[in-house]
Amino acid sequence: MSAADPAAGRTGVAEEIRRARAYLQRAVEPPNRDLAQLVARYGPVETADRLCRGAVPDGLLRAAAARRGTDRTDADLDAAAAAGARLLVPEDPDWPAWAFTALTTAGSRELAPPVALWARGPGNAAELADRSVTIVGSRAATGYGTHTAAEFAGALARRGVTVFSGAAFGIDAAAHRGALAVQGATVAVLACGPDRAYPSAHTSLIERIAAAGVVLTEYPPGTVPGRLRFLVRNRLLAALGAGCLVVESGARSGSGRTASDALALGRPVMAVPGPVTSAMSVGCHELVRKGRAELVGRPEDVLESVGRIGIDLALPPAGEVRPTDALGPAARAVHDALHTRAARSAGRIGEAAGLPPDAVRAALVELEEHGLAEYHQGLWQRPARRDGP
Amino acid sequence: MSAADPAAGRTGVAEEIRRARAYLQRAVEPPNRDLAQLVARYGPVETADRLCRGAVPDGLLRAAAARRGTDRTDADLDAAAAAGARLLVPEDPDWPAWAFTALTTAGSRELAPPVALWARGPGNAAELADRSVTIVGSRAATGYGTHTAAEFAGALARRGVTVFSGAAFGIDAAAHRGALAVQGATVAVLACGPDRAYPSAHTSLIERIAAAGVVLTEYPPGTVPGRLRFLVRNRLLAALGAGCLVVESGARSGSGRTASDALALGRPVMAVPGPVTSAMSVGCHELVRKGRAELVGRPEDVLESVGRIGIDLALPPAGEVRPTDALGPAARAVHDALHTRAARSAGRIGEAAGLPPDAVRAALVELEEHGLAEYHQGLWQRPARRDGP
Numbered sequence: 001m002s003a004a005d006p007a008a009g010r011t012g013v014a015e016e017i018r019r020a021r022a023y024l025q026r027a028v029e030p031p032n033r034d035l036a037q038l039v040a041r042y043g044p045v046e047t048a049d050r051l052c053r054g055a056v057p058d059g060l061l062r063a064a065a066a067r068r069g070t071d072r073t074d075a076d077l078d079a080a081a082a083a084g085a086r087l088l089v090p091e092d093p094d095w096p097a098w099a100f101t102a103l104t105t106a107g108s109r110e111l112a113p114p115v116a117l118w119a120r121g122p123g124n125a126a127e128l129a130d131r132s133v134t135i136v137g138s139r140a141a142t143g144y145g146t147h148t149a150a151e152f153a154g155a156l157a158r159r160g161v162t163v164f165s166g167a168a169f170g171i172d173a174a175a176h177r178g179a180l181a182v183q184g185a186t187v188a189v190l191a192c193g194p195d196r197a198y199p200s201a202h203t204s205l206i207e208r209i210a211a212a213g214v215v216l217t218e219y220p221p222g223t224v225p226g227r228l229r230f231l232v233r234n235r236l237l238a239a240l241g242a243g244c245l246v247v248e249s250g251a252r253s254g255s256g257r258t259a260s261d262a263l264a265l266g267r268p269v270m271a272v273p274g275p276v277t278s279a280m281s282v283g284c285h286e287l288v289r290k291g292r293a294e295l296v297g298r299p300e301d302v303l304e305s306v307g308r309i310g311i312d313l314a315l316p317p318a319g320e321v322r323p324t325d326a327l328g329p330a331a332r333a334v335h336d337a338l339h340t341r342a343a344r345s346a347g348r349i350g351e352a353a354g355l356p357p358d359a360v361r362a363a364l365v366e367l368e369e370h371g372l373a374e375y376h377q378g379l380w381q382r383p384a385r386r387d388g389p
Numbered sequence: 390m391s392a393a394d395p396a397a398g399r400t401g402v403a404e405e406i407r408r409a410r411a412y413l414q415r416a417v418e419p420p421n422r423d424l425a426q427l428v429a430r431y432g433p434v435e436t437a438d439r440l441c442r443g444a445v446p447d448g449l450l451r452a453a454a455a456r457r458g459t460d461r462t463d464a465d466l467d468a469a470a471a472a473g474a475r476l477l478v479p480e481d482p483d484w485p486a487w488a489f490t491a492l493t494t495a496g497s498r499e500l501a502p503p504v505a506l507w508a509r510g511p512g513n514a515a516e517l518a519d520r521s522v523t524i525v526g527s528r529a530a531t532g533y534g535t536h537t538a539a540e541f542a543g544a545l546a547r548r549g550v551t552v553f554s555g556a557a558f559g560i561d562a563a564a565h566r567g568a569l570a571v572q573g574a575t576v577a578v579l580a581c582g583p584d585r586a587y588p589s590a591h592t593s594l595i596e597r598i599a600a601a602g603v604v605l606t607e608y609p610p611g612t613v614p615g616r617l618r619f620l621v622r623n624r625l626l627a628a629l630g631a632g633c634l635v636v637e638s639g640a641r642s643g644s645g646r647t648a649s650d651a652l653a654l655g656r657p658v659m660a661v662p663g664p665v666t667s668a669m670s671v672g673c674h675e676l677v678r679k680g681r682a683e684l685v686g687r688p689e690d691v692l693e694s695v696g697r698i699g700i701d702l703a704l705p706p707a708g709e710v711r712p713t714d715a716l717g718p719a720a721r722a723v724h725d726a727l728h729t730r731a732a733r734s735a736g737r738i739g740e741a742a743g744l745p746p747d748a749v750r751a752a753l754v755e756l757e758e759h760g761l762a763e764y765h766q767g768l769w770q771r772p773a774r775r776d777g778p
Contacts, residue, residue, distance in 0.1 A: 144664055273662030273674060275533055276686045285662060285686040288677065295684060297665045297674035329499075329617070333418070336615030347455075352613075354418025356454030 013091045019073050020048035021089045021116040026076060026220045027051060027068040031112035031232055034060040036104070039115065044089075072220070079221035084210070085120040085194035096129040099240050102265035111235050111264060114218040118194035123214030125240075128187055132162040133306050134241025134262070136234075136255040137171025137248045142280050145171055145248030148272055150178030152245065155299035157184020161306065164189060164241045166233065167202050167209070171247045171255070176209055188215045189240065191233040193223040216240075231257055238262040243306035246271045246293060249283030256283055259293060268305045269293040323372060330355055334363035335372055335382075343379030402480045408462050409437035410478045410505040415465060415609045416440060416457040420501035420621055423449040425493070428504065433478075461609070468610035469507055472584035473599065477508040485518040488629050491654040500624050500653060503607040507583035512603030514629075517576055521551040522695050523630025523651070525623075525644040526560025526637045531669050534560055534637030537661055539567030541634065544688035546573020550695065553578060553630045555622065556591050556598070560636045560644070565598055572601075578629065579606040580614040580622035587614045620646055627651040632695035635660045635682060638672030645672055648682060657694040658682040716755070723752035724761055724771075732768030 021044045028035045034057060038047045050056050051068050061068075080087065088095055095117075103113035119125060133156055135149055149171045153163045157179035165172040167188040179186035188209045190198060194217050197203040209215055218236065219229065234257050238244055244262035246269065249255040259269045271293035274281030287293035296302050324335055330353075337352035338344070344352075350360040364380055367373035374383045410433045417424045423446060427436045439445050440457050450457075469476065477484055484506075492502035508514060522545055524538060538560045542552045546568035554561040556577040568575035577598045579587060583606050586592040598604055607625065608618065623643060627633055627650035635658065638644040648658045660682035663670030676682035685691050716724065722742040727733070739749040753769055756762035763772045 144666070148665055272665055273670070273677075273684070274664055276537060276661055276663075277533070281662070282686065285684055288662075288684045289686070289690070295662070295674055295677045297671060297678070301678065324616070332617045333615075336617045350455040354452065354456060356451040359451065360455075 013089060016045050017043075017091055018087055018089055018116075019077075020044040022073045022076055022087050022220070023048045023071055024051065025115045025218065026072055027064045028060070028115075029063065030114055030218050031110060031235065032060065032063055033109045033112035034063070035115060036112045040104075044115075076220045080118055080194050083120065083195035083221065085118045085215075085221075088117045088119040088125060088216075090116070094124040094126045096125045096240060098126070099129040099132075102267070103235065103239050106265060108264060110232075111261065114236065117216045117218050117236075118220065119214050119216055120194050121210035121212070121214035123185070123187065123212075125187070125214055125216060128162040128185055128213060129164075129240045129242075130162075131160055131306075132164055132187075132241045133302055134164040134237045134244045134258070134267075135171065135175035135247060136165060136237065136244065136258045137175075137246055138250055138253055138255065138280050138283075139168050139170040139172075140250070140280065141170035141174065141248045142274075142278060144274060144278070145280055146174035148274075149174035149247040150181070152247070152272070152299050152302065153178030153186070154182045154184065156302060157186065158182045159299075159303060160185075161303070162187055162213070164237055166190070166230075166237060167198070167206055167215075169199060169202075173202060173205060175247070176205060180208055180212060183212075185213050187213050187240070189233055189236050190215060190217040191219065191225040191229040192217065193219050193221040195221045196224070198225050230254055234258040235261045235265075238265055238267060241267065241306070243268040243270060243302065245269075245296065245302055246284055246287060248272070248274060248278075248280040249287075250279055251282045251286070253283055256287070259287060263292060270296040270302055270305055272296055323370060327366065327370070327372075328363075330359050331363040331366045334360055335367055338367070338373055338380060338382045340382045340384060343376060343381040345379055349380060402478060405434050406432075406480055407476055407478055407505075408466075409433040411462045411465055411476050411609070412437045412460055413440065414504045414607065415461055416453045417449070417504075418452065419503060419607050420499055420624065421449065421452055422498045422501035423452070424504060425501045429493075433504075465609045469583050472509065472610065474507045474509040474583035474604075474610075477506045477514060477605070479505075483513040483515045485514045485629060487515070488518040488521075491656070492624065492628050495654060497653060499621075500650065503625060506605045506607050506625075507609070508603050508605055509583050510599035510601070510603035512574070512576065512601075514576070514603055514605060517551040517574055517602060518553075518629045518631075519551075520549055520696075521553055521576075521630045522691060523553040523626045523633045523647070523656075524560065524564035524636060525554060525626065525633065525647045526564075526635055527639055527642055527644065527669050527672075528557050528559040528561075529639070529669065530559035530563065530637045531663075531667060533663060533667070534669055535563035537663075538563035538636040539570070541636070541661070541688050541691065542567030542575070543571045543573065545691060546575065547571045548688075548692060548696075550574075550692070551576060551602070553626055555579070555619075555626060556587070556595055556604075558588060558590075562591060562594060564636070565594060569597055569601060574602050576602050576629070577604045578622055578625050579604060580608065580618040581606065582608050582610040582612040584610040585613070619643055623647040624650045624654075627654055627656060630656065630695070632657040632659060632691065634658075634685065634691055635673055635676060637661070637663060637667075637669040638676075639668055640671045640675070642672050645676070648676060652681060659685040659691055659694055661685060716759070716761075719748050720752040720755045723749055724756055727756070727762055727769060727771045729771045729773065732765060732770040734768055738769060 153175040162185040163179040165175045192198045197206045238261035271284035271287045288295045333353040337349045542564040551574040552568040554564045581587045586595045633651035660673035660676045726738045726742040
């Protein structure tokens with residue numbers, strides 16, 4: 001057993017399995033569904049052996065051509081360990097197997113499941129993904145967007161929901177910070193090696209996430225992020241959240257792609273609206289208009305979508321309850337005809353309300369019972385208000 | 390003919406009809422479907438005579454009890470004329486008959502059509518309602534709300550859409566002003582008599598609307614507004630707009646009621662989103678969440694809903710276009726009975742589709758022409774898909 005692999009002994013997974021997956025992950029750029037299918041059929045050890053010998057289908061051989069000849073497993077495990085990261089494999093009990101089921105069964109090649117994940121931090125990824133939401137949005141977020149992302153993340157984290165995001169500028173960072181601020185659970189999924197922090201300005205944010213929860217990536221140590229890798233990473237974010245919340249997004253953005261992935265994986269997509277005057281809300285509004293996302297106005301709305309039915313069901317937003325709410329149309333008409341300062345006869349009231357005498361009398365009695373009409377010396381009026389004009 | 394009725398001679402409607410409707414409108418507080426049905430059966434003159442004599446069904450008699458004995462027609466026509474208003478009746482060519490058809494056919498008693506309308510201003514109500522949107526929203530609107538209402542109203546008015554609203558504080562006033570600012574058409578529908586301006590702070594706004602377009606109300610001169618009358622008025626606003634746009638609304642508001650009326654009348658309802666931090670957008674967001682309103686982010690989105698098909702369509706219609714869309718029912722049934730992997734005989738297909746042999750053959754030929762069926766060795770099947778797995 002390699003001393004550089006701190007997790008191998010911990011969970012009882014055979015070292016050769018972990019090493020085989022480390023090799024496969026380095027050799028084949030994710031996502032690769034052919035590789036996932038081969039591993040499912042032969043297991044990681046035999047698949048690694050076959051790839052090494054070149055005994056795999058042509059497509060996979062071509063995909064691995066540049067890297068399969070060089071075994072960097074020891075160096076990768078050492079570099080990861082030096083950065084405090086371990087290799088999490090599907091054979092580990094804390095592998096988020098349930099969340100990744102959708103990737104295994106997805107039809108698209110782009111949504112193939114990961115072979116393994118580098119993990120920094122003490123968090124149990126399987127437990128964290130169990131009750132979770134992925135929050136994504138624009139890097140060029142507005143103050144409204146970052147405020148809202150932090151508010152939603154904090155409120156959800158306080159209710160035991162893990163906030164997954166990508167540690168990017170803007171919405172991502174605000175979501176992580178919102179969860180951290182309430183000592184909630186948050187997980188960053190990166191598009192670079194576990195020994196790197198991207199963006200570098202978020203080094204300490206990523207450290208805080210790793211210290212409190214876990215930072216995940218499917219890229220081996222030393223990998224630099226690239227535009228394609230961000231897109232590829234997004235499928236993991238989409239899979240790991242029970243739902244995907246888009247807080248701000250421009251007309252074209254990466255968060256739109258994450259939302260598409262989430263939809264393809266059967267995850268509910270939610271979008272936070274914003275001012276129609278804001279370019280940063282155009283993407284959110286389009287998602288709702290196209291029926292691809294549900295509009296959410298409150299963290300409770302998100303809970304309703306991703307939470308456990310019957311536990312987290314949101315209440316309708318509280319509106320003002322008026323004392324006249326319980327009244328029928330005749331009583332309302334009579335109430336409208338009553339004045340606060342000038343008392344009137346039932347006849348005058350009936351004329352103003354357009355109602356016959358018996359209906360007026362019945363309504364006045366009903367209003368009196370509700371404390372909405374006062375009778376004095378043959379005349380009726382509204383009681384003076386107790387709570388101001 | 391009464392000199393106090395400036396419109397009677399203008400349109401050639403018999404004076405007795407106009408007078409009868411003036412009497413009925415004063416005698417029976419709107420809405421009243423019994424009255425509308427009686428007028429539809431006997432005409433306004435005989436209905437007025439019957440009501441005066443008490444020869445109407447009990448319900449209507451009770452509803453008119455307080456007022457039917459006093460004929461204030463002359464006084465009403467005089468007061469209206471003094472205020473520059475005429476009585477618009479369904480017999481007039483500028484009666485918005487088409488817009489009110491939905492009220493006539495609506496099932497609800499609350500949505501009964503008006504008997505007549507008092508109209509101030511030169512505008513032709515029928516033409517103005519032909520291409521129109523009703524804009525409603527909170528009286529306690531924010532700066533964002535009034536800005537957005539004015540922007541949308543202006544952009545729509547510039548495209549020849551009449552902006553209907555209720556002249557209230559907040560969104561209503563901003564919508565009227567937005568239309569007036571671009572010399573566009575706008576109509577106010579009031580909940581008080583035509584000789585009154587409510588709210589009084591909007592006296593000059595209402596004057597401007599009357600000067601440029603028309604101000605409508607179904608309440609006779611001298612009528613003061615009340616909460617119930619605002620709700621009753623809202624059904625006219627809902628009917629007069631080809632669509633209903635809610636710009637800002639709190640958790641409970643009159644604009645929610647107008648939206649409900651619009652839905653009941655088969656009008657598309659649209660809501661402008663706003664910051665989730667704003668209490669004034671809660672109602673709009675709830676409308677969208679409940680599937681009662683479509684989210685609109687741009688005036689073009691509104692045009693798409695209320696504009697004329699083929700003229701105003703800004704974007705291609707939402708929704709995937711399927712190759713089977715153009716097929717007739719027989720061809721669709723046969724298409725459903727075709728399999729992608731297992732070829733079947735025309736006889737088996739006819740059995741599955743429940744169609745006779747000649748209809749099946751015709752449909753198969755049609756499908757083949759569309760590339761939706763393939764023939765091979767006496768058997769038919771769907772072609773393998775060209776666009777992925």
